[in-house]
Amino acid sequence: MSAAAAIHLCEVGKTYPGRELSLRGTKLETQGPVLWVRNAARAVRLTGEAAPPVRALERVSLTVAPGEVLGVLGPNGSGKTTLIKILAGLIRPSEGVGTVAGWPLSQAGVIRRHVAYVSTTGWMGLEWALTAEENLRFFAELSGMPSRRARERTRAALAALDLTADAAKLSGELSNGMRQRLLMARALLWHTPVVLLDEPFVGLDPDHRRQVRDLIRGLPREGQTVVVSDHQADVVEAVADRVLVLEAGRVQAMGTPRELVRPLAGLSVLEVVTEMAATPAAPPPPIVHHVEWQARPGPMGRMAWRLTVETGDTAFSAVLAWLDTAGGRIIEVEERRPGLRDVLPEASAHRVESA
């Protein structure tokens, strides 16, 4: 275990025993038996058996150096939030060991003093009858800051998130994006050595997305270590020094964005939109390394295809010919260089890997 690491986890796993549990939504439900019928005349318990344990994380190991920004990338339900909550001391792992800011995971109370955490829906906990400034100042004072310092830190945090003009507005009058930024401002109050950001870009417009991205990139200069999660690869790629790819609770890959994309060097990605079509009967040609497709139902039903192919004009035409066999007219084709998003397959997509 590296003493210099800001975060070090070894073989950490989390099992939720015997409970119905949905990790895919915004709500962690751990109550109840295997199956309930709802919206009936009365709730009916169909079985008394406890649900099987849910393995939210499987033997995750990672080390984050001081001043590093680690991106955690994965689809919904991949274990990102569970991992971040373990780092924040809010969930105790079922197995494994680790340290955060030099403190073992078992010392949750101490860890909490050394991390700032922004959760996706944390703004719901703001007091809506108080102004943005009053909300922040309350949390500053909770940490024992003298009144004057709490006021200064509150104003500095509001300014950093472009909220000074909205400081006197009630939280209930702010837009969701503003509330999300207010929550980010809250995380800046304490200058903790570790900052944990769980999908911090949700609800932000492009300008503020850029602003928050720059702010995250600036935190290491203040001596802070950052873990930021998202399910969108381009978001993570833009801020992270290294990226951990999670899928179904397991680490699929870890490295710098460049390292993760390296296996795709020399390949191109084709983004193709066709009319709604059947899956091509024939297997993809050998120059196709990976293909995913998703139906976009609706009156203008479409199929979106993403293909990782060998670069070259012959590959391009071979792919189009193969797609033609599915019967849907090709509407749009875009070729681009592979990026981090091509490392993480779409969770809801159908896929075929090359042989």
Add this chain to the structure above:
Amino acid sequence: MRSGAPERGSLARGAWHQAATLGAFTLREYRIWQSYRVNQLMWLTNIFVTTLLFFLMGRMLTGADAHLLGPAYGTNYMSFVVVGIAVNVFLFTNLADPYTRIQRAYFNGTMDLFLLSPMSIYTPLVGLMTKSLLDDYPRLFIVGAFGVVLFGAVFRFEHWLLAAGFTVLLLAAAFGIGAISASSFYLLNIKRGTEPVRFIVQQLLATLLAGTYYPITVLPRPLQWVACLIPHAYAFDALRRLMDPGARMNVPVLPIQQVLPWPPLTVDAVALGVMAGVLLPLGFWLYGRGIEKARRDGTLTRWQ
């Protein structure tokens, strides 16, 4: 900018930090309270109506039937009821509010933010109770004022210091039960329905047996013994003896006072002291266990 998060410091610094935290909670609750101006009027009206109801009921007993109060608590039923209602406000607040406040903070997501802030896990439990300072405790004085001005209640104040001491003990004992009740939110993972500790102690035992509106001597003897299990009976007994005109210090009323060879007030003080000394640490310990259990189960925070 360097760390604003508090490090482990001296005891004095820790105490100052906790006091500052409670100050922040109080200020927050005051700002919220005063932001709902209509609520303030409704709050006052509610106190008046609920108090009036019991005073009107009490008028039926005033006069000839006042002897039902027995020799210990004087002869003024209005004074008897005012103490009953006032103590009940204190007890109900400290006993029933912790669970409600923790539950509400959990469901509206505020608890998530508390748990993600650099402070003790116990700070929200205590801090959220500062709302009671604004919302519930002032009822005591309003009830007293209504009783004295409108309904002829009379009080003695020569033992006010002793009465204040008993009040502190009853507040501590009741908050101990309140903390146990709050811990059940996490320990039993109660997210809906009725919380059992609060239901048994306040809604069952206290309502029926504590003696808010009648002396417990009207109850069958076995139930009088059951009444001795909750702090309410001792608090009512002590404060009525100390404050009601014509009340007598040395006439035992509670069955336990008749068994033990000590003066009734001593029995009350010891009982409340033991309850406070046991229930308060037990409540905090169980609350800590509840938080740890929720952390293990993954149910500590509401929103992801």
